[in-house]
Amino acid sequence: MSLAEADRAAPLLAQPVRRLAGFVVDVGLFVVTLAVGWIVWSVFEARVSRTPGMRITGQRIVDVRTGEVVDGRRMARRQLLGIPLALLLGAVTCGVGWLFSGWLVVSPSRQALWDRVAGTTVVEVL
Amino acid sequence: MNRPPKLRRRLSVTGRLCRGVGWVTLVPLMVFAVGLQLVGAPAAMVGNLVTGERADQRAGTPSARECDEVRSPRQEPTSGHVDPDGTLRVFAIQYTLDFSDVVDYATWRTTVRCLIEELVQPYRRPGQPTMVVFPEDMGLPTIAMGTRGWSARQQARSFARSASEAVPLGLAGALGQLNLAYAPQVAAYQARLGPIDPRKQVFVAATDTFVRAVNITFSEIARDYGVYVVVSNNQAAYRQTSNPAEVAVFADPQAQPTDTAYVATSQRVTNTTFLWGPDVVNRSAPDGNQNLLFANEKVPLTPLEKDLIGLDEGPRSGPAAEANAGGPEIAGFKVGLATSYPAFAYGYPFGERPAGFEPCADTAVSFAACQDAQGVTVQIQADANPGRWATTTLDGNWQPLEWMSSVWRSVADPTVGFAYNVTPMMNGNLLDLVFDGQTSITGRGFSGRPQMFVGNDRLGAADSEDLAVYAGAKQEFLAMTPWSGGSGNDRARLEREATALAPRGVREGEYTQTAVFADLVPKTQRLP
Numbered sequence: 001m002s003l004a005e006a007d008r009a010a011p012l013l014a015q016p017v018r019r020l021a022g023f024v025v026d027v028g029l030f031v032v033t034l035a036v037g038w039i040v041w042s043v044f045e046a047r048v049s050r051t052p053g054m055r056i057t058g059q060r061i062v063d064v065r066t067g068e069v070v071d072g073r074r075m076a077r078r079q080l081l082g083i084p085l086a087l088l089l090g091a092v093t094c095g096v097g098w099l100f101s102g103w104l105v106v107s108p109s110r111q112a113l114w115d116r117v118a119g120t121t122v123v124e125v126l
Numbered sequence: 127m128n129r130p131p132k133l134r135r136r137l138s139v140t141g142r143l144c145r146g147v148g149w150v151t152l153v154p155l156m157v158f159a160v161g162l163q164l165v166g167a168p169a170a171m172v173g174n175l176v177t178g179e180r181a182d183q184r185a186g187t188p189s190a191r192e193c194d195e196v197r198s199p200r201q202e203p204t205s206g207h208v209d210p211d212g213t214l215r216v217f218a219i220q221y222t223l224d225f226s227d228v229v230d231y232a233t234w235r236t237t238v239r240c241l242i243e244e245l246v247q248p249y250r251r252p253g254q255p256t257m258v259v260f261p262e263d264m265g266l267p268t269i270a271m272g273t274r275g276w277s278a279r280q281q282a283r284s285f286a287r288s289a290s291e292a293v294p295l296g297l298a299g300a301l302g303q304l305n306l307a308y309a310p311q312v313a314a315y316q317a318r319l320g321p322i323d324p325r326k327q328v329f330v331a332a333t334d335t336f337v338r339a340v341n342i343t344f345s346e347i348a349r350d351y352g353v354y355v356v357v358s359n360n361q362a363a364y365r366q367t368s369n370p371a372e373v374a375v376f377a378d379p380q381a382q383p384t385d386t387a388y389v390a391t392s393q394r395v396t397n398t399t400f401l402w403g404p405d406v407v408n409r410s411a412p413d414g415n416q417n418l419l420f421a422n423e424k425v426p427l428t429p430l431e432k433d434l435i436g437l438d439e440g441p442r443s444g445p446a447a448e449a450n451a452g453g454p455e456i457a458g459f460k461v462g463l464a465t466s467y468p469a470f471a472y473g474y475p476f477g478e479r480p481a482g483f484e485p486c487a488d489t490a491v492s493f494a495a496c497q498d499a500q501g502v503t504v505q506i507q508a509d510a511n512p513g514r515w516a517t518t519t520l521d522g523n524w525q526p527l528e529w530m531s532s533v534w535r536s537v538a539d540p541t542v543g544f545a546y547n548v549t550p551m552m553n554g555n556l557l558d559l560v561f562d563g564q565t566s567i568t569g570r571g572f573s574g575r576p577q578m579f580v581g582n583d584r585l586g587a588a589d590s591e592d593l594a595v596y597a598g599a600k601q602e603f604l605a606m607t608p609w610s611g612g613s614g615n616d617r618a619r620l621e622r623e624a625t626a627l628a629p630r631g632v633r634e635g636e637y638t639q640t641a642v643f644a645d646l647v648p649k650t651q652r653l654p
Contacts, residue, residue: 012135013133013134013135016141016144031321062133064132064133065129065130065131065132065133066130067133087313096152096155096156096159096306097156097159099152100148100152100153100156103144103148103152106137106141106144106145106148107137107145108132108134108135108136108137109132109133109134110135121132121133123133
């Protein structure tokens with residue numbers, strides 16, 4: 001399948017700017033709720049394949065190949081393995097790894113490092 | 127079974143541009159950062175294991191050859207004022223800031239010990255107590271020490287070292303790099319003590335490095351050489367730990383393997399001036415503080431300290447403020463520490479103390495007056511003027527004339543009773559930021575050869591009338607260093623010389639490193 005054909009076939013992958021907005025909202029909620037509130041909310045949102053920030057900014061996590069919403073195990077792999085891996089990468093690379101992990105979103109499949117770990121991507125919810 | 131292809135969508139032109147920029151910046155940076163971590167820190171660790179010694183644990187006196195390697199090319203011999211009745215000989219060190227001094231703990235230790243070996247030791251009088259005063263911010267360059275400061279040190283040698291003094295992008299860039307380099311410690315402290323103001327977080331994160339490079343290095347100098355030492359640095363209070371988890375996170379990689387780390391106990395970062403003595407006074411204190419006699423927290427802070435790096439002010443009122451303005455008794459003098467700006471803070475014009483004036487009501491307004499009220503006789507003004515020396519300030523005043531309102535006022539104003547003022551000035555360009563000035567020691571009632579800072583022969587047309595009293599040569603100067611840019615009173619010419627010394631000038635960074643000393647005599651310590 002050519003890229004042009006893939007474009008037509010693919011659901012609306014979330015643009016990097018919207019991804020960034022969702023991330024900022026998640027971080028903000030994490031801080032404002034002293035982590036606890038964000039974690040509790042995340043558990044509920046995980047059942048419908050999204051984070052609190054994604055709910056507010058209209059996004060959803062899907063399987064990068066099928067476009068289907070992912071189950072709890074895949075969500076856990078993304079959130080509990082992928083994101084800590086990015087944090088660790090940042091810690092051992094003087095912080096550059098954090099930028100690198102996020103910058104990977106700027107790709108045709110829109111996958112940040114944690115998406116690549118879990119085989120997911122993010123689509124816009126219309 | 128064939129796996130379905132990944133969902134894909136073409137990037138916009140902007141997206142492709144961002145991706146390209148990332149490939150040429152982030153990826154090499156990642157490789158470089160990983161290289162630093164994989165090679166730099168472990169290499170230092172392996173080197174330490176092989177040699178059996180760590181760069182932060184050296185002993186002995188540097189050799190003449192070692193001092194040759196670290197000496198500033200423009201170091202001049204010490205000059206001073208000898209008085210046979212003196213009970214305390216005070217040295218003011220005019221250090222010239224240079225990032226090559228902070229490659230690692232060994233180069234830093236050698237540099238500061240060579241300053242003592244060459245500018246102090248030959249001029250000491252046997253049997254007489256000696257005090258060595260270093261400039262304000264003496265510990266600042268040590269934040270760029272070791273592998274974590276490598277990129278900042280390289281920047282200081284490159285074209286990117288400075289943008290302009292008005293918009294210090296070079297400094298901002300270096301601070302950004304240091305925040306990245308200290309990211310693991312920043313993250314750990316943010317989690318432990320946070321939220322911490324991002325402007326000062328790197329100073330909290332560098333606590334272990336500061337303790338090794340400043341507290342331990344200079345407290346050892348005080349003990350080894352049997353002298354009193356005064357040094358200033360922007361840092362947090364700390365404790366000592368041997369908890370393996372804390373050591374792994376907080377100890378400087380250059381010091382590994384080690385079983386000790388120095389951990390910030392609060393996120394409060396103050397411009398602290400330390401005074402160490404030759405003898406241990408508190409065996410239970412952490413390393414670097416066992417011979418600490420006094421520590422002053424700067425108040426008031428300059429706008430640069432408050433707004434750019436978000437430092438915390440010392441106490442402004444109450445018993446804590448009065449204690450902060452006081453100081454210990456040494457060789458017949460009460461020694462107080464006024465770190466630059468506070469030495470200007472009287473709260474009233476020269477000689478015009480209002481009736482009922484309360485000197486310690488707010489030390490952010492009248493620190494110097496409060497210090498006098500505590501009975502201080504020797505005002506130590508560790509100083510770093512963040513700007514050109516021969517220039518006009520934002521207030522329109524000639525800067526060296528304005529400086530007289532601290533170094534000379536303290537011993538000439540009849541409303542206070544300081545006997546001496548000791549002011550070592552930091553010199554050198556820190557990326558965009560210029561540090562420049564003349565080091566001096568003044569004494570109340572001293573009638574020596576009249577001297578003045580450059581360009582101070584008269585009150586200029588733009589100078590404030592309040593400064594008239596400071597113009598002209600004064601007899602109270604016991605010692606003064608010549609200015610690196612030359613001498614005389616032609617302000618236009620002096621300003622051109624200051625430009626030449628500043629970043630990208632024709633004589634960039636050619637500041638003089640030297641010291642002055644004076645014998646302080648107790649009989650002049652207080653006016654009736």
